[in-house]
Amino acid sequence: MGLEVSTPWQQVLDKIRTWARVNSPWAIHFNSGSCNGCDIEILATLTPRYDVERFGIKLQGSPRHADVLICTGPVSLQAKDRLLRIYWQMPEPKFVIAVGSCGLSGGVFHGCYNIVHGIDEVLPVDVFVPGCPPRPEGIIYGVAVLLEALKSGKRPERTMTVELPAGFEMPQAEVRQ
Amino acid sequence: MNLTIHPLIVLLFFPGGLFLLASGLVFQWADRKLVARFQNRVGPRFLQPLADVLKLLAKEEIIPEGAHRGLFVALPIIALAAALTAALYVPMFGVQPFFSFQGDLIVTIYLLSALTISLGLAGANSVDRFSLVGATRTLTQLFSYEAPFLLAVIGPALAAQSWQISKINAYAGETTWFIVAQPIGFLVALVGLMGKLELPPFDAPEAETEIVAGALTEYSGRGFALFRLSKDIELVIGLTLVAAFYLGGIANPLDFVLKTGGLLLVMALLQTAFARLRIDQTVGLWWRVGALMGLVQILAILAGIYIRQWWL
Ligand code: SF4
Secondary structure, eight states: OOSOOOSHHHHHHHHHHHHHHHHOOEEEEEESSOOSHHHHHHHHHTSTTTOGGGGTOEEOSSGGGOSEEEEESOOBHHHHHHHHHHHHHSOSSOEEEEESHHHHHOGGGTTOTTBOSSGGGTSOOSEEEOSSSOOHHHHHHHHHHHHHHHHTTOOOOOOOOOOOOTTOOOOOOOOOO | OOOOOOHHHHHHTSSSHHHHHHHHHHHHHHHHHHHHHHTTOOOOOTTHHHHHHHHHHTSOOOOOTTSOHHHHHHHHHHHHHHHHHHHTTSOGGGSOOSSOOTTHHHHHHHHHHHHHHHHHHHHHSSSOHHHHHHHHHHHHHHHHHHHHHHHHHHHHHHHHTOSOHHHHHHHHHHSSOHHHHOHHHHHHHHHHHHHHTTOTTSOGGGOHHHHTTGGGTTOOHHHHHHHHHHHHHHHHHHHHHHHHHHTTOOOSHHHHHHHHHHHHHHHHHHHHHSOOOOHHHHHHIIIIIIHHHHHHHHHHHHHHHHHHHHHO
8 A cells, every 4th residue: 555656557456455345344343331232233234134245244253354343332441442452453454433322422321430432532433323223224334435435545534543552562554545 | 078288377277276266266155145045145246255355365464472473474375285286186177187196086185184284273373262272173173074074085986996086087977976876975075075164064163153263363364365265275176076976077167067066055055054063063973973974885885896796
């Protein structure tokens, strides 16, 4: 993903790479202290009725295999370090989708003493899916929005600095356009 | 069908190399699509496996702490090389195998086992507990299905009086299909193949609900892509072997497509119909039922051969 994309060969390679990335988003699902409502909706999304394998979406168990972190909940202080750990275990390029009102602002837990109030306080979130809980259609739409953004080469800017848990070293991040 | 092609083309494009990789992807797609249709889903698109592999190749590869670096990088390559080499001795796409010698059946089976062993080593080469449990299960499963599968493959070899895959293939094409003469062997071979490929119901080594992703938990990017590719090629080789031995040989490309496709259909049905077995149930099934059935089959064949010699 060099900045100096100039030769036609590199452009073709980049096109292929984007195509593959857009067509095969593998997801990992993490519950950072949600009430479980959103998680049940995510599981409903993965059932044969909605059949997300049509779009190439596959739920992976290991963060090492995943591209998209689908995250729910208001990030309780307990879950925060685990969430970061999962995030740093994923290989680049990686994307985050926050599902549910809790992930946006804390939702019904807003004002609680033991939460961080939203996933974007901890991680750079690419897509927010509102709802309490959002319907499976909403979650699929969220993924579609992310893929659409990837296709056009855009990507929600990452301006956040991410706080690392002790003992973790920041991998050398690549510069992306 | 007999073709004469330059060995380099054989190795790089057809029927080795690129063509083999492509067919592995096609078979993976067919398998996933069939399972999806059996589950009343639409299933993945045709280019899905290709997109998966390209995406994985373009991703970052993380080498975890505590793993031996050289081994971590080399094992996926060894696995893929073993799978690609094994394919050279098998009548792929109905073309005569290009490298053939007396005893290549044994070599092929060992190469396929080398793939599984590198999978197990990849899991053991890690401090991650899920990888370790996955590696243990992979190797346990290897020890349980290998003997029955070998017994099932030896059946046609004994009948054909040869250890050469191409000769057995030719012999199978001349006589009645071995699935009629040795139905038990066919059953054991088919189910053994499913165990070899770690397909459900024998997917305890990579049970994602218990041990994340088994031996490959720590693999990302390139390594994972290569392991997936070698699994796909193993699927093609396994289907070709069983079809060549039990379904009347593979003489031309049409034969290849029809027979392996039919086998894949049955395997997809079995995958959908059964739930995952625990690893101890897998071992029990193989040693108590599979191996015994294989032995009975072998004894029956030997008796048949002696009786025939005695009569003639
Ligand atoms: S958004 Fe609603 S359903 Fe989802 S975790 Fe929060 S409270 Fe539960």
